[in-house]
Amino acid sequence: MLTKISSFFQNLADDLTENTAKKNSEEVTIELACAVLLCEVMRADGHFDQQEQAKLAVLLVEQFHLDEEEVKQIIDQALIQSEQATDFFRYTSKINKHFSIEQRISIVKQLWKMAYADGELASIEEHVIRKIGDLLQLRHAEYIQTKPRK
Template structure:
């Protein structure tokens, strides 16, 4: 009986410790960007450069920091079963306007290779839903990205 009580209290203490598998906000955003980049199974240099550029700008990071974050993000992206652990980090720390900006960044990655694959659009829609964006906000970010791409 004492063994079970000790196990119970040990489990409570372990549960109250910060989780080691919690990812930083930068890595969570990087994973979401990588998910869009990886969606069509064509990792173009233009998409990879766009993701790095967006991370540098969004988080004021150095190229070295971005390289480290992207290495972790790609691994997490390859092994992730869903987007929830990443979008929950974003939801917890970002305002609605900042979440809309993240979706805008996702569109920029999708258009970086010059074409929008339907799977990229599908993934962005799923992420936008998990970020609690209204459909009108999702569409506005898409239209903005399209018009930016068409002007180039």
Template sequence: MLAKIAKFFNDLQTDAVAESDELSIEMACTVLLCEVMRADGHLDSSEQTMLTNTISQHFALAPEEVSALIEQAIALSEHAIDFHQFTSKVNQHYSATEKTQIVSLLWQLALADGKIASIEEHIIRKIADLLHLSRAEYIRAKESILS
């Protein structure tokens, strides 16, 4: 019985490692953007348009690739327990300057509907913390959008 339980948890851990290895940087960033977009419970058309444009420009993807990426990212976002697997991918691949730019994109998306909900601000702060950004970097990213 204990062997079966141990095997079950081992298989779960192996599956989680395999999933995180397959996670692309594009997907990780898109999921984080989707988290902010979904945070206030309103999927505003201006936010969706901003998300599509942001992904298209940031990653230089074709429109059909962007649509597929966003669709998968929303599904991952809806089932994610936390942000760690996504922020760790960003931490592996991006410099502090690039991570600050990602946080700026999060602020842009949050502001796309004309207002920033407190839950959006909370999520952006949490993501910035997981990206190991200093308070100054976080504020710089926010001010670059709000100014």
């Protein structure tokens, strides 16, 4: 009986280790990390339309100078990962590791552009941007400077 219980827990531990290794092996690129965060803002208010998806593509081209096919692939991956994400840490930590503070400020400015793509700002979009700004280690003054002036 103890052998069966021990075997059960060993198999469970092996499965967890295998799943963790598989998840960590899925490399997140800077482009994908930024795209996922943009998708999170786009999806925050519960709906996204062609206008917002077009804005997402434009923002990725502006930031990373990608061609149309690369943008399409990244958006497809980003939408899938955004739907499955439980937090932003995997993406913001990648950006923090490779981007300067000025580049992170630029990313948050793009998040605001994404939020306004449909012509209005939902409070949940603002909340998501604030949360991402905190995870990107922006000070309050830096976060405030990213907000668009009306």
